[in-house]
Amino acid sequence: MKKNAISRRQMLAGSAVAVAGIATHTQAADEEPHRARNNNLKQAACRWCLGKIPIEDLCKYATQTGLHGIDLVGPNEWPILKKHNLICTMIGSHGITKGLNRIENHDECIAKIRASIDNAVDAGFPNVICFSGNRDGMDDDEGLKNCEIGVKKIVGYAEEKKINLCMELLNSKRNHKDYMCDRTHWGGELARRVGSDRFGLLYDIYHMQVQEGDIIATIKEYKDCIKHFHTAGVPGRGPIHLDQEINYPPIIKAILKTGYQGYLAHEFSSRGSQEEQLDALTRAVEICDL
Secondary structure, three states: OOOOOOOOOHHHHOOOOOHHHHHHHHHHHHOOOOOOOOOOEEEEEEHHHHHHOOOOOOOHHHHHHHHOOEOOHHHHHHHHHOOOOEEEEEEOOOOOOOOOHHHHHHHHHHHHHHHHHHHHHHHHHOOEEOOOEEOOOHHHHHHHHHHHHHHHHHHHHHHOOEEEEEEEEEOOOOOOEOOOOOOOHEEEEHHEEEEEOEEEEEEHHHHHHHHOOHHHHHHHHOHHHHEEEOOOOOOOOOOOOOOOOHHHHHHHHHHHHHOOOOEEEEOOOOOHHHHHHHHHHHHHHHOOOO
């Protein structure tokens, strides 16, 4: 989870792009519309990995590319999203390592989740993120029980406000050492114990390919538990393309066959120029526009 100009950790708690570069993309989008046309799957970008790009320019480009919103945008930038008819497709809350798997964290985490739910309601946005936290020697069964207790303390409020609370699946193999919610069956068991239509998983395709593989079969098995998706390339978590380990078109087809109605946000890391990052975003949208 090491980031470019703005880290994901900072976003959960814009370095200007060249005007000429944005103008070039705007002109290209007008002359040759590289954008989502089928729109069978609602796509989004993720703010932290495009943090070098001013939000105004990113929103313009997102609209031209056919995106519906941007994940993990701070409240100070929400008015700019709305001006461009975009939404924040996932709102941050508490941090990754200190999560709901410990009873002593519940008051702090739940207060932050509640505040994010209130903000989501006020803004008209659909999703709030949460995390299990790290193991730090804790048994996974104990952590599962504690997460169940913690989620049940707040899920009724999410139901009342009609907001989805999504616990993210992250790999502990490479990026998030010791993170507890690192396997789909663990997260799926939590979702089933909570038993609410307003609680589920943020299924990060990159993270789960690194951790466990078997992506398509797993998505089918846990389709009722998944509320949101993230993408990135394997290996390296770079931009997605058709010459890498994850073959996205069959995965997108499998997602569509489940009847999924939520969002899929592109969360790749790129060390390229702003223009290269925007090209990568366009390519990702095209690959997933089936």
